[in-house]
Amino acid sequence: xxxxVAGGAGYIGSHTCLVLLEAGHQVIVADNLINSKMEAVRRxxxxxxKNIKFYLADVTDEKAMEQLFSENKIDGIIHFAGLKxxxxxxxxxxxxxxxxxxxxxxxAKMMERYGVKKFVFSSSATVYGDNEIPFVETMQLLPxxxxxxxxxxxxxxxxxxxxxxxxxxxxxxxxxxxxxxxxPSGRIGEDPQGIPNNLMPYISQVAAGQREYLRVWGxxxxxxxxxxxxxxxxxxDLAEGHVKALESMDEQKGLAVYNLGTGRGTSxxxxxxxxxxxxxxxxxxxxxERRAGDIAEFYADAGKAARCLxxxxxxxxxxxxxxxxxxxxxxxxxxxx
Ligand code: NAD
Ligand code: WQD
Numbered sequence: 001x002x003x004x005v006a007g008g009a010g011y012i013g014s015h016t017c018l019v020l021l022e023a024g025h026q027v028i029v030a031d032n033l034i035n036s037k038m039e040a041v042r043r044x045x046x047x048x049x050k051n052i053k054f055y056l057a058d059v060t061d062e063k064a065m066e067q068l069f070s071e072n073k074i075d076g077i078i079h080f081a082g083l084k085x086x087x088x089x090x091x092x093x094x095x096x097x098x099x100x101x102x103x104x105x106x107x108a109k110m111m112e113r114y115g116v117k118k119f120v121f122s123s124s125a126t127v128y129g130d131n132e133i134p135f136v137e138t139m140q141l142l143p144x145x146x147x148x149x150x151x152x153x154x155x156x157x158x159x160x161x162x163x164x165x166x167x168x169x170x171x172x173x174x175x176x177x178x179x180x181x182x183x184p185s186g187r188i189g190e191d192p193q194g195i196p197n198n199l200m201p202y203i204s205q206v207a208a209g210q211r212e213y214l215r216v217w218g219x220x221x222x223x224x225x226x227x228x229x230x231x232x233x234x235x236x237d238l239a240e241g242h243v244k245a246l247e248s249m250d251e252q253k254g255l256a257v258y259n260l261g262t263g264r265g266t267s268x269x270x271x272x273x274x275x276x277x278x279x280x281x282x283x284x285x286x287x288x289e290r291r292a293g294d295i296a297e298f299y300a301d302a303g304k305a306a307r308c309l310x311x312x313x314x315x316x317x318x319x320x321x322x323x324x325x326x327x328x329x330x331x332x333x334x335x336x337x
Contacts, residue, residue, distance in 0.1 A: 001118075002026045002073055003246065006059045006107060007080030008052070009036035011190045012122065012179055014044055015239040016078060018188070021048040023243050028072055030065070031081065032058040035193060037335035043187045059103040069114045076118030076246050079107055082151070086293070087197060089148035100151035101158070108162055117168055118249045120242055121159055123175045124152050125231070125261070125298060133265075134301040137175070137257045145293045156257075163255040170249040170256070177231035177261030177300050179238050181320040182327035189327030190235075191334030199268060200232070200320075204328040207281045214283055216268050218290035223297050227268035231261040231299035234315035234323070244311040261300025262313045275321040 003020055007013045008029030014036075017027050021044070029041060029052050041052055053072070057064040059081040082100045083089070089096040104121070111119060126149040128135040129142025144150060156173050163171040180200040182189030195211075196202045205211045219226035241260045266274075272283050305311045 001075040001246065002028065004028050004030060004068070004072070004074045004077045005080065006030050006077065006103065007082065009033060009038065009040050010080055011036075012176075012235060012238060013078075013080040014040040014188050015183060015235045016080070016242045017041070017052060018044045018048055018183065019236070019239040019243050021050045021052070028053045028055070028068070028074070030055045030057045030059055030068055032056065035083070037191065039335040040188055040191070047183070047185060047187055060099060060106055062106050062109070065106055065110050069110045074114065074116050076120070076249065077107055077111070077116060078120040078122075078242055078246070079104060080122045082122060084148065085197065086146050086148045089151075090146050093147040096147045096151050100148075101154050104155040104158055108158065111169070112166075117170060118246060119159065119169065119171045120245050121155060121171070121173050123156055123173045124149070125175050125177050125259070125300065127152050127156060127175060128298070130295050131298075133298050134263065135259060135298055136301040137259060137304050160255055167253065169254070170252040171254070172245045172249070172252070173255070173257045174241065174245060175257065175259050176238060177233050177259070179235045180232050181234040181236065181315065181323045183236060184323055184326070186323070186326040186330040189324070189331065191331075199230075199271065200324055203272065203275055203283055204324050206283050207275070207279065207325060208328055208332055210332070212284070214272065214285040215288045216285050217288055217294060219287045220290070221296040223267055225267050225269050228294055229265040229267045229297035229299070231264060232266055232271065232317060232320055233261050233313060234320050237313040237315050241305065241309070241311050244309045248309055256308070258305040258309065259300040259302055260305060261302050263300050263302035265297060265299040266317055271317065271321075274317045275325070278318045278321040279325040281325070
């Protein structure tokens with residue numbers, strides 16, 4: 001298939017482009033590089049020995065998308081082109097609503113205009129809010145506490161309404177848990193700009209000596225050791241989930257929603273320990289106050305994706321820690337040469 005990967009230069013997008021190319025699909029990337037580097041796309045080409053057709057374009061720009069769709073016959077779209085910094089979304093809500101919701105609407109318009117019938121959307125476990133664990137697709141969603149989360153809820157709603165009227169469309173909402181890790185080559189990985197907010201990029205910068213110690217946000221949660229528990233998923237497992245979702249769409253009509261997680265929870269301190277053991281590097285840490293808006297513990301019910309897509313994660317927490325460090329140590333400044 002000819003797949004448009006919107007946001008394909010980013011962390012999850014680049015790994016997904018690689019898996020798509022290796023599975024024999026053709027890839028067109030549209031990315032404005034607002035949170036990524038062209039080097040990621042080049043490295044995917046090097047790793048696969050295949051070409052990517054790249055458009056330096058903003059997905060909210062209808063004219064630019066018109067041009068892309070009129071120049072290419074697109075069989076399916078994966079929409080990764082979102083802004084994702086939760087704290088920034090609280091400070092600049094309009095930027096987030098515009099980028100994340102308008103991009104979804106523009107791509108949906110192009111589907112209507114150009115007869116594209118397959119759409120995969122990057123959603124997030126954040127749409128469940130502070131729900132009972134494990135999170136199941138059939139749950140009533142609870143309010144999310146920040147504009148970023150709201151943009152995911154709104155995009156899900158828009159796509160749900162569209163799937164209801166376009167009977168020949170297949171629309172899949174993928175709710176990711178916590179993606180970490182990197183391609184085992186160490187050539188592509190997560191390249192956060194500025195001080196990382198997320199746990200694993202922070203740990204790997206402490207390991208690299210770029211930050212003095214990890215701040216553990218609270219050790220008084222009702223969890224196994226008092227620290228927050230999440231369902232960490234290897235980015236390569238996640239990427240493979242997208243390809244499975246796309247490839248199952250010929251039999252799918254209408255909307256499908258899947259959790260992409262492992263179904264297992266890991267605490268902050270368990271992740272630190274695993275990283276230390278696998279990579280033989282000490283990670284100094286200090287316990288601090290809880291971070292506002294954090295949930296104590298959540299993980300996926302991963303059963304539906306296994307039953308319906310035949311997709312299961314195969315990589316362990318140890319694999320995630322090893323591959324993260326392999327990427328970080330080979331690329332201490334990310335994609336910057
Ligand atoms: P990322 O920032 O690395 O990738 C997003 C890519 O989209 C970047 O290359 C960025 O330049 C591009 N982009 C953003 N807005 C754009 C626009 N208007 N036009 C064109 N390109 C644009 O982030 P990621 O971690 O790869 O996340 C991909 C998607 O998955 C996002 O929608 C994110 O919200 C969602 N998601 C991520 C996580 C996570 O923890 N990483 C978890 C759940 C959901
Ligand atoms: C994980 C755990 C922290 C950093 C966020 C978004 C979510 C999703 C993924 C996109 C928590 C603790 C963290 C640190 C720490 N993104 N922690 N010290 O909060 O589950 O999810 O990213 O959809 O929407 O909210 O991930 O990696 O930030 O935190 O102790 O320096 O690590 O308190 O328990 P989170 P995270």
